Amino acid sequence: MKSSQIKVSEIGEKGLIERIIEKSRTCSSCGFDNNTDLSNFATSIGDDSALTSVDMDDNSYLVTSTDMLIQSSHFPKGMTYFQMGYKSVVVNVSDLASMGAENIGFLLNIAIPKDMLLDDFDDLICGVIRACDNYNIPLIGGDTNEANEIIISGTAIGQVDKNKALMKYGFERGDLVCISDELGYAALGFELLALKEKDQNLYHEKIEKIKEIDSTIIDLALLKALKPEAKYDEGHILREHNTANNRISATDITDGLASEFYEILNSDRKYSNLNDSNSSNSYTKGIRIYEEKLPVEDEFKEIANILDLNYLDLFLHVGEDFELLFTINEELKDQLSTEMNYHVIGEITDDDTVEIVLSNGQIEKISSRGYQHLK
Amino acid sequence: MKSSQIKVSEIGEKGLIERIIEKSRTCSSCGFDNNTDLSNFATSIGDDSALTSVDMDDNSYLVTSTDMLIQSSHFPKGMTYFQMGYKSVVVNVSDLASMGAENIGFLLNIAIPKDMLLDDFDDLICGVIRACDNYNIPLIGGDTNEANEIIISGTAIGQVDKNKALMKYGFERGDLVCISDELGYAALGFELLALKEKDQNLYHEKIEKIKEIDSTIIDLALLKALKPEAKYDEGHILREHNTANNRISATDITDGLASEFYEILNSDRKYSNLNDSNSSNSYTKGIRIYEEKLPVEDEFKEIANILDLNYLDLFLHVGEDFELLFTINEELKDQLSTEMNYHVIGEITDDDTVEIVLSNGQIEKISSRGYQHLK
Secondary structure (H helix, E strand, C coil), rough: CCCCCHHHCCHHHHHHHHHHHHHHHEEEEEEECCCCCCHHHHHHHHCCCCEEECCCCCCEEEEEEEEEEEEHHCCCCCCHHHEEEEHHHHHHHHHHHHCEEEEEEEEEEEEEECCCCHHHHHHHHHHHHHHHHHCCCCCEECCCCCCCCCCCEEEEEEEECCCCCCCCCCCCCEEEEECCCCEEEHHHHHHHHHHHHHHHHHEEEEEHHHHHHHHHHHHHHHHHCCCHHHHHHHHHHHHHHCCCCCCCCCEEEECHHHHHHHHHHHHHHHHHHHHHCCHHHHHCCEEEHHHHHCCCHHHHHHHHCCCCCCCCCCCHCCCCCCCCCECCCCHHHHHHCCCCCCCCCCEECCCCCCCECCCCEEEECCCCCCCCCCC | CCCCCCCCCHHHHHHHHHHHHHHEECCCCCCEEEECCCCHHHHCCCCCEEEEEECCCCCEEEEEEEEEEHHHHCCCCCCCCCHHHHHHHHHHHHHHCCCCCCEEHHHHHHECCCCEEEEHHHHHHHHHHHHHHHHHCCCCEEEEECCCCEEEEEEEEEECCCCCCCCCCCCCCCCCCCCCCCHHHHHHHHHHHHHHHCCHHHHHHHHHHHHCCCCCCCHHHHHHHHHCCCCHHHHHHHHHHHHCCCCCEEECCCHHHHHHHHHHHHHHHHHHCCCCCCCCCCCEEEEEEEEHCCCCHHHHHHHHCCCCCCHHHHHHCCCCCCCEEEEEEEEHHHHCCCCCCCCEEEECCCCCCCEEEEECCCECCCCCCCCCCCC
């Protein structure tokens, strides 16, 4: 039970940093006990920069990714401080995973309001540390600052074999378009949280109806919205199969599947142009997916209906599931299914368009609509 | 001349990222033309993470530093957008410089208000890119977001020889305490900017008086406050002289010289305890500096007086000059002065205190007071 009303301003920046370092070793509030070797980290604790020993050779790329989460735009109402901290690691690890990279370290840069309760700060840090532990990415450094709302800027550092990095580009007509798991649950969760915030009565009315169909979907949707996970292992499996003759491309789905389709085509077009200056006008690759192949339960569709939502909208045009979108060639299909869970939902075409073959046989163009900041 | 009233929201996140990538190659607004090899960077442009080739072996540490600058707390009124961008690189490069590290790359994570003018955004990015160019640290990746005010979280990545990294700790009694250049100018600049904001009439009155003494000091103070530079070359020179027998310790002065004195003693105490479990109660190192040795012009003292400020306060208790504080042993003194500008201001003692010998012969204890967020 929490009784403390101590504010972070009573501890101050330096005290908070000491607290983070302490918690990264062992934490009484969440029971965390770090067994990994921190001797290397210990050398530079409190110094101007973090020093990390890395085992890297000329055949590896250093892989870096940075993502900023801002309370008012990234954390839905109802998210706990622990979940905020956890998500700040996941979004960055997901970017590394989608390159097939091995994690090296995580830098946490956090700004918080002066009047934040120390207990809440502790919960947030527990979230960061637990996520770092889950993804085997040591917290190696960072900074704390003051702001009007919570801002967490994480930086994940990793490495990957130069020949095996999973780029967004590099697929051919006939390659299979795959996703690592079901999509749309986070989107459904966000809708539920927004409805709860807007109209409590309507929310409870809808929840009752949903429970008649499948109550576990509510839990799953809220879990995906509030505590997403990155597909770290899947990224590594794909990387191992990525060879010059059997190219695999991959990206994580953050802004929505449709938006990522256009992203990978855009990336592949640029790459093609870079390698063949004559190809700029002749790029005609496209993507075709099939409604029947989408991993969607009937209950999910019914629940979307209850909420007056189109399930395809949730599936295609909202992101934050952090599943992987990737392409493989036909030969790898069976082998890969013995190693990881995934779904083939379509293929790369030569039709210069992104389309879906609906269950009724109709073909519809998919728009690039997805989440984008500052628009 | 600027005529455009286009807002960043008309361009959107993806358009802005394209714009940053474009500007990092060549920029018509500031005339920048990048001649460095970007072929490696080009591979991962627009991908989930940045890929960088690094030439690193087992003898090197990966050096990482991240710093967040928030408009309302880090950017004084009167700072241009260009200067904001420039400073976001400098604060991170300064952390790498104070470890003696070689730069590898810079990640820019920026959040801006929706209604920011595109011209202003461009200026900010020009500042980032110009600073990256000056410090030879390529912009390798990043992210853009939306916030109520400008937030820039930068991450600098570098590398340093394990045996040569400049730590905060590792000095002995008798070692000389040195600073790389004059201090207090940034502090004076902040005071001038704050006064201008608070009372225009009084500001102009004071400025007139200051001009009678030395008008160049105003320019220098404002420059140090608005467009600081990092001591990158000096960090490298010190690193080269750092050997097991002749240990050099170093840190950059961000929160004030006095605060950094306590930081290095604290760091050295921890390091001593780590290496000698019996020493925890016997740590007695201290620092003594001499007012007469401080590089301060008489004009600076007079100007501080005009502003009703104590010059020693400006010198000791306000940071942001980004000069280096370092310790060397006596033998290196002459040799080093042929290679870089620096000032010996005191020595490491065995007196368990931080003190200043004033010009009148009195000895005063120096308090740890310095800038600290969330306090």
